Amino acid sequence: MPSSLNLAVIPGDGIGPEVIAEAVKVLKATGVDATVTEYPFGATHYLATGSILDQSELDALAQHDAILLGAVGGDPQDPRLKGGIIERGLLLKLRFAFDHYVNLRPTRIYPSVTSPLSNPGEVDFVVVREGTEGPYVGNGGSIRTGTPHEIANEVSVNTAFGVERVVKFAFEQAEQRRGKVTFVHKTNVLTYAGGLWQRIVQAEAANHPSVDWDYLHVDAATIFLVTNPARFDVIVTDNLFGDILTDLAAAISGGIGLAASGNINPDGTFPSMFEPVHGSAPDIAGKQLADPTAAILSVALMLAQQGHPDAAARVSAAVEADLASRGDAKRSTAEVGDAIAAAVASAG
Amino acid sequence: MPSSLNLAVIPGDGIGPEVIAEAVKVLKATGVDATVTEYPFGATHYLATGSILDQSELDALAQHDAILLGAVGGDPQDPRLKGGIIERGLLLKLRFAFDHYVNLRPTRIYPSVTSPLSNPGEVDFVVVREGTEGPYVGNGGSIRTGTPHEIANEVSVNTAFGVERVVKFAFEQAEQRRGKVTFVHKTNVLTYAGGLWQRIVQAEAANHPSVDWDYLHVDAATIFLVTNPARFDVIVTDNLFGDILTDLAAAISGGIGLAASGNINPDGTFPSMFEPVHGSAPDIAGKQLADPTAAILSVALMLAQQGHPDAAARVSAAVEADLASRGDAKRSTAEVGDAIAAAVASAG
Numbered sequence: 001m002p003s004s005l006n007l008a009v010i011p012g013d014g015i016g017p018e019v020i021a022e023a024v025k026v027l028k029a030t031g032v033d034a035t036v037t038e039y040p041f042g043a044t045h046y047l048a049t050g051s052i053l054d055q056s057e058l059d060a061l062a063q064h065d066a067i068l069l070g071a072v073g074g075d076p077q078d079p080r081l082k083g084g085i086i087e088r089g090l091l092l093k094l095r096f097a098f099d100h101y102v103n104l105r106p107t108r109i110y111p112s113v114t115s116p117l118s119n120p121g122e123v124d125f126v127v128v129r130e131g132t133e134g135p136y137v138g139n140g141g142s143i144r145t146g147t148p149h150e151i152a153n154e155v156s157v158n159t160a161f162g163v164e165r166v167v168k169f170a171f172e173q174a175e176q177r178r179g180k181v182t183f184v185h186k187t188n189v190l191t192y193a194g195g196l197w198q199r200i201v202q203a204e205a206a207n208h209p210s211v212d213w214d215y216l217h218v219d220a221a222t223i224f225l226v227t228n229p230a231r232f233d234v235i236v237t238d239n240l241f242g243d244i245l246t247d248l249a250a251a252i253s254g255g256i257g258l259a260a261s262g263n264i265n266p267d268g269t270f271p272s273m274f275e276p277v278h279g280s281a282p283d284i285a286g287k288q289l290a291d292p293t294a295a296i297l298s299v300a301l302m303l304a305q306q307g308h309p310d311a312a313a314r315v316s317a318a319v320e321a322d323l324a325s326r327g328d329a330k331r332s333t334a335e336v337g338d339a340i341a342a343a344v345a346s347a348g
Numbered sequence: 349m350p351s352s353l354n355l356a357v358i359p360g361d362g363i364g365p366e367v368i369a370e371a372v373k374v375l376k377a378t379g380v381d382a383t384v385t386e387y388p389f390g391a392t393h394y395l396a397t398g399s400i401l402d403q404s405e406l407d408a409l410a411q412h413d414a415i416l417l418g419a420v421g422g423d424p425q426d427p428r429l430k431g432g433i434i435e436r437g438l439l440l441k442l443r444f445a446f447d448h449y450v451n452l453r454p455t456r457i458y459p460s461v462t463s464p465l466s467n468p469g470e471v472d473f474v475v476v477r478e479g480t481e482g483p484y485v486g487n488g489g490s491i492r493t494g495t496p497h498e499i500a501n502e503v504s505v506n507t508a509f510g511v512e513r514v515v516k517f518a519f520e521q522a523e524q525r526r527g528k529v530t531f532v533h534k535t536n537v538l539t540y541a542g543g544l545w546q547r548i549v550q551a552e553a554a555n556h557p558s559v560d561w562d563y564l565h566v567d568a569a570t571i572f573l574v575t576n577p578a579r580f581d582v583i584v585t586d587n588l589f590g591d592i593l594t595d596l597a598a599a600i601s602g603g604i605g606l607a608a609s610g611n612i613n614p615d616g617t618f619p620s621m622f623e624p625v626h627g628s629a630p631d632i633a634g635k636q637l638a639d640p641t642a643a644i645l646s647v648a649l650m651l652a653q654q655g656h657p658d659a660a661a662r663v664s665a666a667v668e669a670d671l672a673s674r675g676d677a678k679r680s681t682a683e684v685g686d687a688i689a690a691a692v693a694s695a696g
């Protein structure tokens with residue numbers, strides 16, 4: 001456990017810098033000893049320099065204890081940014097290079113927050129999304145591209161090594177929570193990948209007799225997320241299904257303005273990376289309209305993972321209190337950050 | 349346009365036979381001249397005979413104008429049915445053998461039906477799901493299976509031929525509706541398949557200047573399905589994303605008890621197949637608890653596709669009236685079917 005937290009911060013594009021400023025403000029308010037080094041990566045940096053993230057920059061990031069990222073991605077209409085090159089060249093590159101095999105995405109419906117569901121019940125679950133395999137590996141190709149005879153393939157790659165470690169993490173999470181794992185896949189169609197996942201979940205379940213588990217097809221899981229989200233404790237699933245389910249989870253819990261995530265390398269070989277689930281929202285950037293709560297909750301996740309559980313709990317409690325006190329008056333990004341930081345400091 | 353509708357009916361397993369009985373009752377009430385031939389396929393048939401669907405049975409089905417299917421699939425805990433063999437050996441086999449490249453799934457929130465969303469707005473869209481490609485092609489494999497060194501791959505196969513025809517269908521649907529197509533994919537990650545889809549959507553859009561279109565990543569699409577489902581008119585997407593989005597769509601519109609679907613071969617080379625989106629629900633089978641509405645609405649879709657628009661409209665109207673008149677009293681499967689059939693007959 002490091003005595004001083006050596007943190008890399010990538011504010012990124014759009015609303016990224018605004019929400020990160022508040023997240024860092026709250027981090028400082030905790031009193032946790034931290035050094036912050038900013039990196040300029042993102043679409044803006046790429047358009048200015050032609051470089052997204054090179055090896056020496058990756059090496060520099062690898063020296064940190066953890067990474068806090070705002071949001072990356074420029075104007076979706078800009079032809080120079082087409083096909084998600086920033087997302088793949090930066091975000092996915094970091095997840096793969098730093099072996100972030102656990103993408104941890106908690107979902108809670110805070111009592112004071114309005115869900116689009118009329119009767120959501122008590123919702124408090126985490127999605128443990130695999131982060132280094134599946135259809136995200138970039139293993140595809142096309143022939144006769146751009147002709148009427150084009151064939152384009154995408155290969156989902158799944159390994160026992162990769163699935164075992166994330167499933168183990170999920171069962172361990174459940175042991176510290178309400179003792180329930182829901183494995184989500186599409187085993188009736190994706191029989192090879194699904195078979196591998198299923199065997200590993202079954203084997204891992206035998207190692208965790210105190211944990212109950214069940215299985216849902218991904219399509220059925222979306223139904224339960226809107227009809228009975230309170231049924232979930234820990235969801236474990238593959239990279240693509242996890243991507244889909246966590247946006248839906250964020251939506252039912254009151255919006256991606258609140259959804260935090262950790263891209264975690266539990267082995268500690270590489271720095272883990274924490275980021276709000278939301279994107280860079282270029283349309284509202286620079287206007288102090290963005291809600292920094294997801295970025296601030298990402299700091300709480302980071303503090304917990306970095307061995308500062310008390311500071312993490314103080315940030316979470318301050319966010320919860322802030323959410324409870326929100327009226328109809330619209331506050332600026334900085335006003336929300338100030339309020340939460342003040343609450344964290346005074347609880348310190 | 350056939351003068352007498354030569355219909356194959358596959359009641360299937362679980363609640364399938366119950367809901368199909370009502371669907372056929374309503375079909376008869378329309379007065380449309382139809383011959384019904386029942387086929388016993390499903391899990392029960394497989395467990396009794398060892399056969400799911402052989403070539404001669406496929407040839408027999410091919411002679412019909414259309415197929416109406418209830419639901420297939422037995423007890424998910426039964427080891428003899430493991431890994432979705434009935435789903436793949438029957439349902440997917442028919443979709444592929446009969447080139448059902450359009451999987452059409454309408455979603456409406458009927459004024460009288462309770463959505464889990466507190467404020468859904470006016471929801472009336474169709475999902476045009478590709479039915480013969482993508483990750484559903486069964487093109488995968490594994491090595492070192494069952495060992496700690498297992499690798500399991502799944503290949504999503506996408507062709508210009510396959511994508512073009514379904515995208516064209518979607519734009520034509522939009523021309524007959526509110527003139528809006530939303531293309532859903534994950535182009536920032538699945539760049540080969542996504543690139544192919546994107547180019548084809550762009551090209552097809554140029555052929556349909558009266559249709560507006562936009563693009564959503566599949567994760568973002570799930571957010572809009574719960575926060576603003578009224579924004580959608582026609583969604584066009586791949587086989588797997590369509591599977592996921594249509595269950596979610598069914599959930600927000602008041603449940604899969606109402607969701608109908610058509611597996612359509614628009615060329616008319618093979619019979620199209622109509623089925624409720626719901627499964628066989630073995631837990632409530634034989635108790636007259638199932639809602640036959642999805643099966644009945646599947647009959648309406650079939651009648652429309654088979655050149656009986658007036659009869660289709662009468663069935664839809666009768667369903668809508670029945671939904672509007674539903675109180676808290678629980679009716680049996682047959683009571684719902686009787687009521688709708690009576691309304692259809694009296695409107696005839």
Ligand SMILES: CC(C)[C@H](C(=O)O)[C@@H](O)C(=O)O
Nearest residue numbers: 087088091092243536537567
């Ligand atoms: C931006 C994109 C590549 C990313 C993903 O698909 O993982 C995002 O949607 C997320 O969920 O973090």
Ligand SMILES: CC(C)[C@H](C(=O)O)[C@@H](O)C(=O)O
Nearest residue numbers: 188189219435436439440591
């Ligand atoms: C049963 C299953 C193979 C099927 C699918 O995945 O297409 C079902 O979920 C559906 O949506 O019709």
